[in-house]
Amino acid sequence: MTAGDVVLVIEDETAMRRFLAQALGSHGFKVIEAGTCAQAVALATEARPAVILLDLGLPDGDGLELLRTLREWSTTPVIVLSARDREDDKVQALDAGADDYLTKPFGVSELLARIRVALRHARAQTVTEDPVIAIGPIRIDQARHEVTVAEAPVHLTPIEFRLLAFLARHAGKVLTHRQLLHEVWGPRSTQHTQYLRVHMAALRKKLETDPARPRWLTTEPGVGYRLRDE
Amino acid sequence: MVAALPSPRPTWRGYVFAAAVVAAATLVGLAASQHASLADEAMLYSLAIVVAAHAGRGPGLLAAGLSVLAFDFVFVEPRGTLAVADTRFVFTFVVMFVVGAAIGTLTVRLKRREREAMEAQLRARTEEVRSSLLSAVSHDLRTPLAVITGMATTLRETAGDAQQEGLDTIVEEAERLSRILQNLLAATKVDGGAAPRREWVPVEELVGAALQRLDDALQGRAVRVDIADDALAHLDPVLGELLIGNLVDNAAKHTPAGTPIDVRVRREGAAAILEVADRGPGVRAGDEQRVFEKFFRSQHAARAGVGLGLAVCRGIALAHGGTIEVEARPGGGAVFRVRIPDGEPLPALDAPPALAAEAAR
Numbered sequence: 158m159t160a161g162d163v164v165l166v167i168e169d170e171t172a173m174r175r176f177l178a179q180a181l182g183s184h185g186f187k188v189i190e191a192g193t194c195a196q197a198v199a200l201a202t203e204a205r206p207a208v209i210l211l212d213l214g215l216p217d218g219d220g221l222e223l224l225r226t227l228r229e230w231s232t233t234p235v236i237v238l239s240a241r242d243r244e245d246d247k248v249q250a251l252d253a254g255a256d257d258y259l260t261k262p263f264g265v266s267e268l269l270a271r272i273r274v275a276l277r278h279a280r281a282q283t284v285t286e287d288p289v290i291a292i293g294p295i296r297i298d299q300a301r302h303e304v305t306v307a308e309a310p311v312h313l314t315p316i317e318f319r320l321l322a323f324l325a326r327h328a329g330k331v332l333t334h335r336q337l338l339h340e341v342w343g344p345r346s347t348q349h350t351q352y353l354r355v356h357m358a359a360l361r362k363k364l365e366t367d368p369a370r371p372r373w374l375t376t377e378p379g380v381g382y383r384l385r386d387e
Numbered sequence: 388m389v390a391a392l393p394s395p396r397p398t399w400r401g402y403v404f405a406a407a408v409v410a411a412a413t414l415v416g417l418a419a420s421q422h423a424s425l426a427d428e429a430m431l432y433s434l435a436i437v438v439a440a441h442a443g444r445g446p447g448l449l450a451a452g453l454s455v456l457a458f459d460f461v462f463v464e465p466r467g468t469l470a471v472a473d474t475r476f477v478f479t480f481v482v483m484f485v486v487g488a489a490i491g492t493l494t495v496r497l498k499r500r501e502r503e504a505m506e507a508q509l510r511a512r513t514e515e516v517r518s519s520l521l522s523a524v525s526h527d528l529r530t531p532l533a534v535i536t537g538m539a540t541t542l543r544e545t546a547g548d549a550q551q552e553g554l555d556t557i558v559e560e561a562e563r564l565s566r567i568l569q570n571l572l573a574a575t576k577v578d579g580g581a582a583p584r585r586e587w588v589p590v591e592e593l594v595g596a597a598l599q600r601l602d603d604a605l606q607g608r609a610v611r612v613d614i615a616d617d618a619l620a621h622l623d624p625v626l627g628e629l630l631i632g633n634l635v636d637n638a639a640k641h642t643p644a645g646t647p648i649d650v651r652v653r654r655e656g657a658a659a660i661l662e663v664a665d666r667g668p669g670v671r672a673g674d675e676q677r678v679f680e681k682f683f684r685s686q687h688a689a690r691a692g693v694g695l696g697l698a699v700c701r702g703i704a705l706a707h708g709g710t711i712e713v714e715a716r717p718g719g720g721a722v723f724r725v726r727i728p729d730g731e732p733l734p735a736l737d738a739p740p741a742l743a744a745e746a747a748r
Contacts, residue, residue, distance in 0.1 A: 170530045176537035183541070240529050242572050244625055261533035262565055264540035264558065351587040351734065358589040358617060369591050369598070369612035369650075376596040379625040 162276065163187045165206035167197040167223070168238065169215055177210060180265045181272075194223045201227060207279070208272050209235045211255070213246050221250055228254040234275035238263075244379030251333045251380070258331065258380075270387065274329035290325040292386050293373055295364055297325050306364055316341060317360050320353075324374070324384035333381040357382060401442035405450040408439045413457045420462070428462045429483060433490065440491035441498065447491025454487060455480045514579065521575055528568055536561045562603060566636070570695040573629055574681070577702035583623035585707070585730050590618050590627075590652045590659060597632035605639055614652040620659035621729045622707050630703045633696040634663035634723050641685060642667030642720070658709070658728040666720040670713050678713060700725065 164186045166177045171192075178188040189204050191197035194215055201209065209227070213220035224235060234256040239247050247258045256275045259267060288300040294307040299322055304311045313321065323340045324332060338347045346352075357376075361368040375383050412435035416428045432454035440447030456469070459480065464472050471477060539557040546554055591614050598610060620627065631650070638648045646666040653660050670678055670685075677683050679701040682694040700723075704711040709727040716722045 170534075172534040173530060173537070176534050176541065180537060180541045183544070240525065242525070242569065242576075261529050262536035262561055263533070264536055265544060266540065268537075354587070354589055354592060355619075358591060361591075361595075362617075367612075369594050369614060370610075371595050371599075375599060376592045378593070378596045378628040 161185065161187055162207040163189060163204055164272070165189050165191065165197070165200055165204065165209045167191045167194075167209065167215065167220075168212040169193070170212075173212070177268075180268060184269060186272075194220075197223060198226065201231060201233070206233060208275055209233055210238060210259075211235055211250075212238045213243070213250060214239075221246070221253060224250055224253050224255055232279070234279045236271050236275055247380050248333050248335070251331065252335055256330060270329075274386070278327065278330060286326070290322075290328070292325060292328055292384060295325075295373060297322055304364075311363050313360070313363065314356075316356055317363070320356055320360060321364075321384075324382065328384050328386040331377050331381055331383045337381065401446040402449055404442050405439035405446035406453060408435045409450050409453040409457055411435070412454070413461055416462065425462060428458060429479070432458055432483065433487065436487040437490050437494055440494035444491060444495045447495060448488055451484050451487030451491060455484050458483065517575065517579065521572060525568060525572055529565070532561050532565055532568070536565075559603065566604075567693055567695065569629070570633070570693075570699045573626070573699050574695055574702060577626070577699065577706050583626055583703075583706050585621050585623055587619050587621055587734060588624050588627060590614055590620050590631075590661065593620075593624060593627045593631050594650055594652070596628045597635060600628075601632055601636055601639075604636060606644070608639055608644070609647040610635065610650060611647055612650045616654070618652045618654045618659055619733065620652075620661075620727050621731065621733075622659075622727050623703075626703045626706070627727075630700050630725065631661065631663075633700050634661075634725070637696050637700075637723070638663055638665040638667070638721075641665070646720075655726075657733070658726050661725045661727070662722055664716050664720060664722040666716075666718075669715050669719065669721045675713055679711060697723075 162185075164177075164181050166174055166181075166188055168174045168177065168190070169192050174190050174192070178190065181188050189200055189206065191200050197211075200206075211220055211224060215223070220237070224237070227233070227235065235254070237247065237250045237255045237258045238261060239250070239258055240261055250258065256278070257271050259271055288298060290297045290299070296305045298304070302318055304313055304318065304321065319341045320337065323337065334350045334353055335347045338349060338353055342349065342352070357374065358368070361371050361374050365371045365374060373385050375385055377383060409432070412431045416423065416431050420428070436447060436450045436454060439450030459469055459471065459476070460467065463476050536558055539554050539561070543551065543554040543558070591612075594612055594614070598605070598612075635648060635650065642648070642665045649662070649664040651662040651664070674683075674685070678685065679697050680694075681698040683698070684694045701711050704725050704727065707727050708730070709725060711723065711725045713721055713723050
């Protein structure tokens, strides 16, 4: 991350805004704050933030509506802040173009990790993609369709390879069931979550030392999966 | 006005009421007899039957019968007897009784519909109030919790060693409070009768997610996982993760640090069996049922709880048509066993041909 990156915080609770401003400020970010949707739209246009943190429970309008409005003209990464029992809200927000989410309560390290990933992906869009992606001990050669774990070759089925490659291109980011199904099985298959789950289980078995306690391919219950990259 | 909500089973008061209404109709009819025809008197009795039917079907029928008798006795020649001079009136009586009975039945049905609609409306409103209250409370509690966790972790970054431990405790306790809140919300959701969203899920995935969420709370405790043949369960994945997490958290809370926790999963017939076993002091004899009650607290918890975790587990098991039980573990400790029966036949594990073909393109 670059010093001086602007983070727009859209949050109605003053105390929460104060925490985010202090935490991000001490890590070199410039924080601007909006307490309402109207303010948020104005600030997002004027200040050109590098990342937007959006609380889904805004008082003067739906956070989801705001997200859809933003996505009409902006590709700025958006990380939504939401409560634990609000899985449906998170999935809706992610499918509507949010980049990631944080479940309240969260700590500073989690917050910074999410922002780091969002910034990296936003910047990588302009760079030519390397066909080889390395994450921890996992190495994925997209051109040759080869995968190794700690140098040892691993045989993956075509579906497993496509799943892994898609997750790896978005390493660190959560991907919803719908996004994964759409990418791997096609647009008409977004309801078949059970196949996705079974193939993810197979993939964990091949890549993880302890598949019941995955280090890399983690599950976000009710939302989707994430390939961790740190 | 008759009672707004007549009881479905009329009491003797209903029958007395029906008799009184017919008597009143007779008196009114007598008073007006100078100006009224026999048809008018018959109409008056119809009105009486409608009114009496408000007290129920029985009183309605009684009113119909009494009306025929009173009409004959008081108004039809020869008056003062039940004898009938003109046989055409027998037909009138039959029509009067049948119409009266029909009106009574319709009135009762209408009343019942009205009552059902009102009850449904009341239930919907109660559910609405309950869920909006809960989301308001949870929002109001979550925000301060999020600020506490956030601020404490911010301070922890620059704090000296002396403060580190205190800040760690603040973060841990805030997380614990957040778990309690989650269970409180889950308890109301499950008790409220919201149907679980069942899907076929590899149980391993739920165990992995639960252990990841509890990572801090488990403090490096050894959790051994044994899942037979990639067992699938047909359950709501969010509730399933909470169920497993609560059982593991409960075991960690009630057993000495350093003792292992075992999570075992297998399929048995058309059901998935989840077991969480520990090497703690076990459940006291006689408490095997009570541990699943809300707000039950055991004597030997290392960390105090509110007594919701296991109650939520039972709620989740029941919501899936399943069972939960605890028994002594051979060699010491307790085994919690949950059985989640399949809600539909186990599907083929591989993608259907159409999907596979598309994936191979």
